[in-house]
Amino acid sequence: MSALKIKKGSSKHSAYDLRNPNAEIIETHTLAVVVDNEAGVLARVIGLFSGRGYNIESLTVAEVDHTGHRSRITIVTTGTPQVIEQIKAQLGRMVPVHRVQDLTVEGPSVERELALFKVSATGEKRLEALRLADIFRANVVDSTLESFVFSVAGATEKIEAFADLMRPLGLIETARTGVAALTRGPE
Template structure:
């Protein structure tokens, strides 16, 4: 029988949080983390993962998520419960931090569009990492907002393809995970 309890009526403020998770680099660990998100109905806005300490066998997962304060608290507690998770850090809550994303953006075109694309890339300090006579691939690093802005400007200039890494983030100052 399905529960038919009514939803809570008061609405809590939804906020965006960047969460860094240090995990043992073992098979299935990413599936555990994203399975927890999908199974419990949490949002993943961005996800990055890579090994950060080969000797100790540790990987760092960065997840950007949104939710009410109660949901964010739950997400952290649920992540902390996973056996291969060493540490969970809510960078948004724990003070100032740096967030960066890398994007590879392909623009196809000739003439005025091509010149304009290259000029805007200069303003954004995007580097052309590949070029043919009718295309560029730009590499851009920055906040997600900066990447979004650049992509929006490229749209009328024959934007062809976008690859983004998702957000990586680290706390400012001496604090380490």
């Protein structure tokens, strides 16, 4: 189109080619990152994701080894295979990072999260909510005459499914912990 053959996708104001050269399938991966529990370490990890434009679907963090001051950060992220590899490499080269595990590719793993749902309903809807909670093995952890707070633990899909069912029944507030994950097996 122009002398410099600026391609579609480039901005008229910029000569940079802005098209994504590697548009591929987006995958979801769960990463477990073991870090030194030092001041600012979470900010470092989150800053890496925001600074380089990676996605965070879910993030949990807690100290898991009190004597060694190690924390485990579990991150669910999405991206093309190339981006996922890049995220792992970028995490791996950070000074306080000890280990990066991609639980999605390193064999089978278990993933669990905990969610609390406040459902406000009376009459038939209230009963239906209670019946469904029973099916999902959700616990009632608070109750008034017009409301319940349910506690559900399980894989993300189960939590999502329960939320979908509660919505028409009067779901008014949700709190979720994010995913905690471990590989299966003895190692």
